[in-house]
Amino acid sequence: MSPLKETWLSDYHIDGQTFESSVGFVETCYAEFDSLLLDSGLVLAPLTIAYETYGELNEDRSNAILLLHALSGDAHAAGYHNGHAKPGWWDIMVGPGRAFDTNRYFMICSNVIGGCKGSSGPGSIDPSTGKPYALRFPVVTVPDMVRAQRMLLEHLGIERLVTVAGGSMGGMQALEWVVSYPEVVASCIPIASTYRHSPMQIAFNEVGRQAIMRDPNWRGGDYYAYEHPDAGLAVARMIGHVTYLSDESMHLKFGRRLRDKEVYGYDFTLDFEVESYLKYQGEVFTRRFDANTYLYITKALDYFDLANNHGTLVEAFRDVPAEARFLVMAFSSDWLYPPYQSKEIVRALKGNGLDCTYVEIHSSFGHDAFLVESDQQTHVIRHFLEVTFHRLGVRP
């Protein structure tokens, strides 16, 4: 065992997880496609989709579940990449015996198009120029992301999904899945999500985009050969982080505690722990995320409006089969995607007589709760999946 692995195992135990429930080491795979027609009318060609799978596809290919990631997520939902101490973004929920039990289900997660973690995005090489697309990459929408995922499923030979599930933007994709491909999806779990962004959600995203685009290093998006717009991207991420937490969680986590000092510094370096946290989050993010992708994905979020092409949200769900099942979840302290937005989805589903369970989890973690509240989410999701599985008559 290499020293690196030993370090990793140590970190791993500190996290209090058991080896038995992890999917262990995983690798990202890549699928190539010729082209994709986008909502904008433009064509993206060619197209790479990065994805990971966990568990085994059963013989009749009927135990597949698609996980959908949020703004800063990627295809790496669970397990560990060789040499990395940190597991995938939803590792607490995905593994043997976990909510998404890889002993029973075949899990798939792909990086959205427009992303920067292996799927085609603004940082990819434009074959017509041999240079990164930058802003020449076409603007993509949530339906475009879902169309790309559909191509991936066909590539994997999967015609039917037990469920589509995700938090935040992942929930929007899940909802888009049932509307775009109602015949493919048996059930849907949108968590801490919405059918369309409110003006406040758009506003926070726009401030983040402005922070990036006003950074002189952004250079109209063509920064790949130069210094990157890290200052703008860090500020965008800091804004995001404040909105992902809650007043209560910040009181608990930071209070007004000072950082490495007993009294105020009377200057503009760091005074409070919360400032140090934001600075750290901003800087870490610039090392792992592409500023242009931040623009593309936030724009896709803001454009998303499930009612838009259907008149009303009730109409949008009209073609969903009567046997489809929904589990809509929200968190009490999530003020970025407040529970009322999840209830709007529930009302529209009920308006179509669809089978929908709404669960509002009491949590102080704000929007971040879907990434951290493992016990309560596990309890509800496990049961929901078992019933869905049973109704479908699927044998793992």
Place this chain on the structure above:
Amino acid sequence: MSPLKETWLSDYHIDGQTFESSVGFVETCYAEFDSLLLDSGLVLAPLTIAYETYGELNEDRSNAILLLHALSGDAHAAGYHNGHAKPGWWDIMVGPGRAFDTNRYFMICSNVIGGCKGSSGPGSIDPSTGKPYALRFPVVTVPDMVRAQRMLLEHLGIERLVTVAGGSMGGMQALEWVVSYPEVVASCIPIASTYRHSPMQIAFNEVGRQAIMRDPNWRGGDYYAYEHPDAGLAVARMIGHVTYLSDESMHLKFGRRLRDKEVYGYDFTLDFEVESYLKYQGEVFTRRFDANTYLYITKALDYFDLANNHGTLVEAFRDVPAEARFLVMAFSSDWLYPPYQSKEIVRALKGNGLDCTYVEIHSSFGHDAFLVESDQQTHVIRHFLEVTFHRLGVRP
């Protein structure tokens, strides 16, 4: 009458205001002082304080009220500056017959130290170098601001105040006034305020500061001879503006309406009206505000903790005389300075047996409500002032 004045009168009528209730044309005055010892231990010398007054000081100098402004406010609380169409920041509340009735009260408002509207601040000339202070200006606190105001009152020959009143940071100064100078103040009206910033309030301020300080044009604060850090300041202001509104008011004001287009632009120029609003607010702000002052004032806000030197908030109010009166106001949709923060103040006042009225106004305007909800605020404040006036036995 000059053409300029005619334009102004026209705008004036468009605003739907009546000439009778305005204080009319006003001018900012300036008072000079030798020095001020600050909380940091540093001395600011010399010191200019910009101020305005409305109404007449009565013979026994007993009808004075001090208004205290918020982050982006200034000494110009009411009336019109010659050639300007826009009245002072609290004109809806101050004038003949208005809540702060200038037929009865002598109103004073001064720009806080550290400001950029006439009082000494980072953009002022440092006499020791002949250049703007920039970050060589000492960090000031809310108690420092109040000490400077006390010097101004002495300069004006005023020993007693009927009330101190203000919203947001103005409310913090009002609270500091009764704690620092309990013998001077007969009553206090803190509105949409807090006795100390929560970590979330600190976090939003810190992101704004980071946006400014990461702008290359900021140059460590020494930008006065060069291009100013307008990009950073605009982003800071946009963040602020989102926090000043509410989910409901943004739904009402913008919804998801597009700006000058029927369909999405599929690019990163403006799509939504809310984006256009933010861009406008950001850019207007850079023309009227100094980026370094934004740093200084937000830092003063974050440092403010009325309980800090007293152990608890209840202890902080211990020397307030029993006859002092308090009117604490909050707004239902204000999530930046939520009503629970006002209730904390009320509890501590009641804990000292003090006379305190708490009014929570139902409003969709969020934190901005204190600047726009004239009817409800007027009703409550007018009555409060009349009773206070009556108890003091003051004749206008």
